[in-house]
Amino acid sequence: MKKIRNRSVSLLLIAFLVICGMIVYVLRYVDDGRDWALYFSRSNSGSTGQLLDRNGVMLAYFSGFENRFADDATTRKANYHVTGDYWNRTGNGFLAEYWDEAMGFDIITGTTQEKHSQMRLNIDSTLNNIMYKHLSVLEIPLEEGESLTELPFEPHTVHQWRVAVDAEGNVIAESEKDVLIANSWDRPRFCNSAMMVCNYRTGELLGMISLPTVDPADSETPPAEGAYINRCLSASFTPGSVFKLVTAAATIENTEQLSDKRYYCEDEYYIAGVPIVCMHSHYNQTFEKAMANSCNVAFAQMAVKLGQDTMVKYVRQYGFLDKQSLDGIPTVAGSYPTEFVGDPELGWSGIGQSTDLVCPYAMLRFVCAIANDGVLLEPKMIDDGKAPRAERFMEAGTAKKLREMMSYNVSYSYGGEDTFPGLNMCAKTGTAEIGDGDTHAWFVGFLDDEEHPYAFVTMVERGGGGLYVAGNTTSRILQEYIANSEGADE
């Protein structure tokens, strides 16, 4: 009998396998139970969910029986990259995840609890609509062969400077001259764009748009190519001159007697036999002027002087090389030459060319930190009542210097009040060459205005000039938004 007794243990083996199977089931349930449950059981749940913007405008509503978005097509399209859709085609997973949550699944109660939930966003759909209005103009495709169109703003004049130099290259005279900014726009194609606006004092992300976009309620029209990509979070672009802010920050922190420094520029500058080209000759210029002139020669020299290790250190410190996360939605990482490249390439990388790529969201964090005395309040799209994460992003002195320079940029080079009426603008333009003759138009900065503490990043893909296209559009958007919100206050 002892033999039989011992052998009866074979039954325990089967029992053990059954227990293993149950453990597998429980683990899978914890992992995938939500997906399983919502696939078929959703229509049996009485739960509902709503996604609202900061003013209570309904952006998405869903129940067991229907999915609805805003009634107005513009609002639907302008906010598509905020809400995403139920099918998670934008990949941000935001709405899909919230939807699952709102439909009432959790591991303990399954979908048995009927929930009626609401999620409020920091996003202002009015702002998104305004951005959509102004940026979608750039989207209009032109006929074959047609290449000239009008930009949606009035032609106006801005001051520019003519410089006279003596035989030694010292500036002997500087005279103002009015230059007409025409509204003609030489763009042969359809322009994609991305723009974000964030309150740098509170971290609230007020607007986010990426074009082309999709109408989630329209299942008939095929979306434009690339419409599902959120260019604010899920793409990175050559930054061009806006990257000079990074080089400038590194220079401020690593150069003694910066105010005595002069940078000399005469069209071209050779580093190890490779030319760095500038638009004009700027001759002898201070650090501030070099920034206002957006002088390639000066910033290439700064990058080479700092050395690659220092540049990489700052690029990394400011988060350009890492994936960031907006309320849990991951963004893409940017790039910067981190392997040894040699001085000429390093020079180019210091002015935002070379292999530099920047995700607009990373740039937004950077300008938010500059605007907020070097302290970054991590932008938040969801209004969950919690304070945003705050971190010391850069030294307060660096931020202050950059603020002054960005303000100076506007008054010295961008036309000041003429271009940005009513806005206390601090900014930097970028016209990033992408190698095929086209340029990305960038305009990044903030309003130095405690009532309207908005930081922004505007990027028009292959849009042409930074100031002409991105700068002017941003100006019009912010003017209209401020006028609109003040009108609403009254």
Added chain:
Amino acid sequence: MLIFYAMTTSKYAVIIMSVLIIVRCIRSMLSERYEAEIWSYVYRGDEAIPVYHWENLIGRSLSADIRIDNRSMSRVHAVLVRSDKGEWRIFDIFSKGGVWVNGMKVGPLGTRIHSGDSINLAGNFLRFLDINRYHRSLLEAQRTQAGLAVEPSITLVYLTVFELFLMVEHMCTAESEFVKPICLAFLGLICLEWLCYHLMRFINRSGFEVETLAFYLTALGMSVAATSTPEDMFKQLLLTIVGVALFLLNGWWFRSLKRTSSLRVPMGILAILLLGVNVLTSEAVFGARNWLEFGGYSFQPSEFVKVFYIFAGASTLDRLYRTNELFSFIGFSAICVVAMALIGDFGTALIFFVSFLVISFMRSGSIATVLLAVSGAGLASVLAVTIKPYIAQRFAIWGHVWEDIYDKGYQQTRAMSAAASGGLFGKGAGQGWLKDIFAANTDMVFALVSEDLGMIVGMCMVLAVLALAFFAVRSAQHARSAYYAIAACTAMSMLLVQLSLNVFGSLDILPFTGVTFPFVSRGGSSLLSCWMLMAFVKSADNRKNASFAVKTAEYAGIYEDELDEFDEEDIE
């Protein structure tokens, strides 16, 4: 509003009661003291070796019950066997040195031995001493009575409360025309279990855990019926009554080992006949041809063959060593498995195959035999898949059910969704949507219960069967005869495999084969066979005064069946 409160209260009460019932039964079955019975002594010199079973192996082997470590002994030398009537025999099982009783050589048919007889095993002398009635009642008094640590009647009260709350839940959700039959069926079930309990008390039996767990699962089955086929409540109750009757009948039959083992060959023949009729006459119903029409009732012969298979497959220890029946048993098993495959019931074929592995391992102890069988089966299945590619198709979807939710993964995906949507506490009996999917109340019953009553109850359902399996293993340690030990373990292995295929098949952890969950799935044949299989578990339960299927020593030390004989002896 009242209905809402009644519903919510019942929902949580059902869960709490479920857990209590399972915990109490597990405590009672697995942690109560369980002393071995002593049937006689063998003296070697002055050393007394107690004899714990009715069938004992004597030899040099470490796993011998009476071990004599002497080179002259064979590893397995002799078998010492007690009959129902208390008569002892010794068999020489092809030993090298031979066996003598009182100087007489023991032949192949064995020799009857009496108290005081001297046994010579290849020069090793043993003296056999039977225990007298007085000694037996002393020994019996020292053993722990079953059901003392965990009072079975309280567990049964919990079970009754569980059933009442379940009934209330159904009263809240069922259509009004079905409320009455559902209530009557539940009340009938409650009456039946208390009747059964009092019957056991009446015949002085106090182990009721196996019945409690079986009734618990049956009540869940009743709930599944009330959810999916409320028009059949009376049929369900009737089937339960018949099932319990068959359980009692089977258990009573098992009281005599001689009677039980005499049925081996007839049952084997009956199994083959039944399967033969099934293969030849039946028609395909929903894919598998495992249904048989008989006098207006349709039933699944394969369910009954499970019981016959164990009857035929279990064996007493002396037969195991004296005759070489393993090959005829393998042949018999092969016929059963092939018949199942011909019928197209691959799930049941697999159940039989695993049961065959368990029986043949318990009989032979040979892993080589098991491996041989497994590789043979593997080869056969490769062959089957090559000849009939549609079988392969059924398995191809395994692990990918979400890729084909409208066809091959239809049932599994819905089962998983429903099971997950119930969470831990469920939606409330009858509140789910899975019941409208085909075969929800049979093949996907775990999901149906999880959706309605919650995952905790679903787990309790699995735990109940697991607890029975652990109990079968525990009982097998003290079983009187190898026959009971093998039968109990095989019965439970059948139920465990059946459970695995049902639960894990519907959850896409195993291929979906469409077998029933023991007791819970709808299906009369399945319910009856499960109750009959429980009798095997009862027959191995040797705790003091625990099981009605085991004869017990009265206070005078007489076994119940010996009473008549005792009276006669007394008169003499």
